[in-house]
Amino acid sequence: MCADTPETAVPDYRETVFLPETSFAMRAGLPAREPDWLARWERLGVYDRLRESGKGRAPFVLHDGPPYANGHLHIGHALNKVLKDMVVRSQQMMGKDARYVPGWDCHGLPIEWKIEEQYRAKGLNKDDVDIVDFRQECRRFAEGWIDIQRSEFKRLGITGKWDRPYLTMDYHAEAVIADEFMKFVMNGSLYQGSKPVMWSPVEKTALAEAEVEYHDHTSHTIWVRFAPQDGALDGASVVIWTTTPWTIPQNRAVAYNPGIAYGMYSLDTVVDGATSKAGERIVVADALAEGVMKSAKVEGFTRLRDVTAVEMEGVFLAHPYRGIADGNGEWDFDVPLLPGDHVTDDAGTGFVHTAPSHGDDDYQMGLKFQLPMTYNVEADGSYRTDLPVFGGQAILTAEGKEGPANVSNIKALHAQGALLAKGKLKHSYPHSWRSKAPLIFRNTPQWFVAIDKPLDDGMSTYGETIRTRALNSINQLVTWTPQTGRNRLHSMIQARPDWVLSRQRAWGVPLTCFVKSGTRPDAPDFLLRNAEVNARIKAAFEAEGADVWYVQGFKERMLDGIVDPLQYEQVFDVLDVWFDSGSTHAFVLRDREDGASDGIADLYLEGTDQHRGWFHSSMLQACGTKGRAPYRGVLTHGFTLDEKGMKMSKSLGNTVAPEAVIKEYGADILRLWVAQSDYTVDLRIGKEILKGVADSYRRLRNTMRYMLGALHGFTEAERLPVEQMPELDRWVLHRLAELDAEVRDGYARYDFQGVFQKVFTFATTDLSAFYFDVIKDTLYCDAPDAVTRRAARTVLDLLYHRLTTWLAPILVFTMEEVWLERFPGEDSSVHLTDFPETPASWRNDALGAKWAQVRQVRRVVTAALEVQRTAKVIGSSLEAAPVVYIDAPALQAALHKVDMAQVTITSAIALTWGAAPAGAFALPDVAGVGVVFEAAQGKKCQRCWQILPDVGTHSHPGVCKRCNDVLG
Structure with missing residues (x-):
């Protein structure tokens, strides 16, 4: 040196x-x-130049899962986009034509909600505004945030076609989304059904599972007596337990499980003031009896006998509101006791109160046993005004707070002598991820895609139904990173119900279909299925955007000359935004020149939440319209946490x-x-x-x-x-x-x-x-x-x-x-x-192995010199000329023809084959190497600092031979 x-x-x-x-x-x-x-x-123009120079290369297409255009980026956005960028850039530099078209999700409730908030702040009512004007405000809001987010994404160094991103609100995108929806109209999988869906009373719309998050919530809990009819069960009451007292008016059955052990119990002594009564008899699951008694404040009880499934078969119970004052006979009917596999003895009483309009298990029981559906709950989360006793009462208020309905039902049950016990329970409960308000299950007419119905569409390579196509795609066509993603999506698709497509909102692509007036939804001619009408709709959307659906006279314009417009009604629900984003493969991968020639992406990349979101909806949508998954690979990443x-x-x-x-x-x-x-x-x-x-x-x-x-x-x-x-x-x-x-x-x-x-x-x-x-x-x-x-x-x-x-x-x-x-x-x-x-x-693996050994010897020498440096014996390794003892034949061979003085940065070194003397420095993890320190002999070269015997003997003063030769 x-x-x-x-x-x-x-x-x-x-x-x-x-x-x-x-x-x-x-x-x-x-x-x-x-x-x-x-x-x-x-x-x-780096991105465009790469596209030009990459012509002829094998394409690699990462399809962007669209972020939502309604706020500044958070760290999760940054993680997601940087991962995508690293994929695209590395694939490009490995010889692919790696394309990346960024996109945005523009429709839907989050934006609509923001505009509504602005209206409320000004004292305005959204319903008083022309819907097209309202939609235009939503569009402008989205445009503003797209510009902001685009700038923020670019600042992260993300490459892509930023000057021409895809937007779900572009006219072509809206036309394709409508066209993809109309394929479900034509293939017979779309139907209107009335079943309970997750409903937001605050936002007044159905929500998909992907729009739901779970938070702790304190609910009322009640234990309710259902009295048997005609002397059944020796008059002992069947007791149910529920955390939704507001659903009692909708009760139409009680379910039990024939595989559970039930008993009849006598309540011998109860605490003063308890709503349970000494001497009464109840029927509950044996495994839950003690917990029920404790909740009912029962101090002493006796198990009288078994109650078998045979004994419960065919039993009818009285609705707890039978004969209620001012009930006008609304609940004067018998409630059947029915077998159900979904009933467990893990919690509650072993009996499940069944309201088919307000829960999926309940709904399935309703279908199986032909129970009547109820329509007691309005869109705002209140009872219909003409419901006796409880009419107009809110379950949840417009602010997402608890209304009076729960407490009113508890009081009414007590007055009826049906309330055995009550309490409170803190538990995980579904909330809207937008308004953060609690949700309810509510029965409403909605539009569904049947995922188990065989489709006659000529795309049966991977199955006849959407579900089988999806499961086969997951197993046969997609590479998962990590592999756990496959398991998660597979289990979700395997167990999911039919897809709810409709939302009762304004900002979105409408369900572009017409229904025949006065016709039942299950009638074969209920839905208008006409290719010419569909083509007209698509052309209109291409030219004018989806807003045209809401312009006066649009129905007549679409139907004239094909069918009588007066015989048909226009549907004004909008599509779930997951259908929008699930359709992006069609207007990005299929339709763009920088998409994919076969309309299938090499990779979808999002967070693990998208197994129930974009990965899921894209799979269902494409399996219905393409017959297979729209992607060959799926990569999922985790969430961001603090330190x-x-x-x-x-x-x-x-x-x-x-x-x-x-x-x-x-x-x-x-x-x-x-x-x-x-x-x-x-x-x-x-x-x-x-x-x-x-x-x-x-x-x-x-x-x-x-x-x-x-x-x-x-x-x-x-x-x-x-x-x-x-x-x-x-x-x-x-x-x-x-x-x-x-x-x-x-x-x-x-x-x-x-x-x-x-x-x-x-x-x-x-x-x-x-x-x-x-x-x-x-x-x-x-x-x-x-x-x-x-x-x-x-x-x-x-x-x-x-x-x-x-x-x-x-x-x-x-x-x-x-x-x-x-x-x-x-x-x-x-x-x-x-x-x-x-x-x-x-x-050269042999060379690699040899130099790994050389470096091991070097490590021992370096450590030995560090001891001398710490002791102030030397200041630089060039002051040393150590003697290194090598007692391992493999190391001796490795050091052959190696300049160890250069490797150890010493002025000289002596290698000696054989065992090191006592006191030599050694490292316990490097066997067969010992070092004895010796100081370098000679003078310090004033050019390279090595201490060598020949310094000062050459034409240039104060240098070694090597340096003298360089100086000439």
């Missing part, structure tokens, strides 16, 4: 040393500099905004956090984690900076053929060949964490801590035309091209900076290049 201050008696040789030279700054300054690179890529593993929440103050991270560190640090994380599980992020990421970045940046400095002035004339290189340099090429295979395999499997870890370890351990350390003397002090220096510089150039491109999909800004440091120019960009091909001939 080279002195800063040579001895005064000799010349200053500093100018003769080839020190690294680069303008690549040690401090990145990413927050200030990244926008300039973004502007540069915009000027270059303690807590869910992020504004109220807790533990959120991490992408904008804040970018402002402090730069987008590349955020991208590096993604690459260093295992995205298959939930990811943690916070200040300390980001500090650690920034430290990794600094270490990597220093490696790249050193490489750039050492390559200063490198030209092709200096390049040395591989076969002429010293062994150490060929070992580096061997490592590059190993890494090339690992990097390509890792990127192909979307294992970004694995790719980065391997490259980072190589850069910091193999290069910075070893190879760069060893070759510094060669680079700084050998002659420019020396084989050793040319070999090292050639290897550095080969390293540069691979490290820079391998890391470009992750650190998009920094690797561009590294690239432009060597290859400036208006048209230059690392993102216009591919990973360089790495010759297989570089790989």
Whole structure:
């Protein structure tokens, strides 16, 4: 190494040393500099140039799951988009034509809700506004947020067709969504049914499972007596338990399980003031009897006898509101006791109150036993006004709070003598993820797609029904990353009911169908199925957008000359937004020139919540209209948590905004956090984690900076053929060949964490801590035309091209900076290049094994010298000339023809075969190596700092022979 201050008696040789030279700054300054690179890529048109140059390549299409256009990006958005970007960029650089068209979900309740909030703030009523005007306000709201989010996504360094994204509210998109819906009209899978669906009284619409989240909620709980009729069960009351007292008016049956053991119990003594009565008899499941008694405040009870399934068969009970004052006979009917497999003895009483209009199990019981449906609950969550006793009372208010209905029912049951006990229960309960208000199950007429109905559409390769096509697609056609995604979606599709498509809202694509007036929904001519009408609708939407559906006279315009418009009614429900996003494969993958030739994406990539969302709806929709899944691969990532593993929440103050991270560190640090994380599980992020990421970045940046400095002035004339290189340099090429295979395999499997870890370890351990350390003397002090220096510089150039491109999909800004440091120019960009091909001939496993052993010996020597340095015996390793004892034949062979003085950065070294003497330094994990310290003999070369015997004996004063020859 080279002195800063040579001895005064000799010349200053500093100018003769080839020190690294680069303008690549040690401090990145990413927050200030990244926008300039973004502007540069915009000027270059990098994405479009890649499409042009990539013609003829095998395509790779990542189809973007559309974010919702209604707010600033959160850290989950950043995680998702960065993962997508790393996929697209790595596939492109591995030789594909990797296309990425970003998109947005624009219709639906979240935007409509925002506009309604604005109306309410102004004291206006949405229903008083022309629906087309209202929809136009929703459109403008979405447009504003699309522009904001697009800018925020681009700031993350995301590549894509940003100047022409897809929007579900574009006229063509709306036309295709309507056309895809009409395929279900035509194939016979669409039907109108009346069944209980998850309903938001606040938003006045049905919700899909994907729009529901579960929170703790405190509910009323009641135990209710149902009295047997005609002397059955010896007059003992059957007791049910429910957490929804408001559903009692809708009760039409009580269910039991023939496989459960039931008993008849006498209540002997009860607590004063209890609603249970001493001496009464009840029937409950034996496993639950003790809990029921405790809730009913029963101090003493006796089990009288078994109550068998045979005894309960055919029994009728009185509705608890039979004969209620002012009931007008509404509930004066018998309630059947019916067998049901869904009944358990895990909680409750072993009997289940059954209201077919307000629960799926209840509905299925209703279908099986032909129980009557009720329509007692209105869209706003209140009882119909003409319902006796409870008419007009709210179950949930417009603000999502509890209305009077529950308490009114509890009081009425008590007055009827039907209330055995009451209480409160805190439990997980469904809420709307938009309004955060509780939901109810409500029976309403809705439009469904039958997923088990055989379809006569000529697409039966993977099954006759939507469900079988979906399950076969999952098992046969799709690669899952991680594999657990397959299991999750498979179980959901396997168990799901028919798909509810309709929403009772305004902002969306309408259900473009007509129904025959005065005709039952189950009649064959209820739905108008006419290809010519459908074609007219699609053409109108292409030209004018979906708003035209709401323009006066549209029905007549569509039906005139085909059928009598007066005989048909227009449907004004809108499609579930999941149908919108589920249809994107048709207007993006199928219809765009930059889509996929077969309309099938290579990859869908979203969070794990999309197994019940976009992955799910896309699968169902495509299986109905294409006959198979619209994707070949699905990648899912976890959610973002704070450093303690807590869910992020504004109220807790533990959120991490992408904008804040970018402002402090730069987008590349955020991208590096993604690459260093295992995205298959939930990811943690916070200040300390980001500090650690920034430290990794600094270490990597220093490696790249050193490489750039050492390559200063490198030209092709200096390049040395591989076969002429010293062994150490060929070992580096061997490592590059190993890494090339690992990097390509890792990127192909979307294992970004694995790719980065391997490259980072190589850069910091193999290069910075070893190879760069060893070759510094060669680079700084050998002659420019020396084989050793040319070999090292050639290897550095080969390293540069691979490290820079391998890391470009992750650190998009920094690797561009590294690239432009060597290859400036208006048209230059690392993102216009591919990973360089790495010759297989570089790989030499025997050489790799040999140098692994050499490095083990080096580690022992380095540790021995560190002892001397700590003891102040030496200041630099060049002051040492250790004696190394090698007692292992394999190590002796490995060190053959290796310049260990160069490798250990000492002025001299002596290798001795045999056992080390007592007291020699050794490391317990490196057997057969011992080191005895000896000081280097001679004088210090004032050019290279090595201490050698020949220093001072040459024409140039104060230097060794090597340096004297270089000086000439």
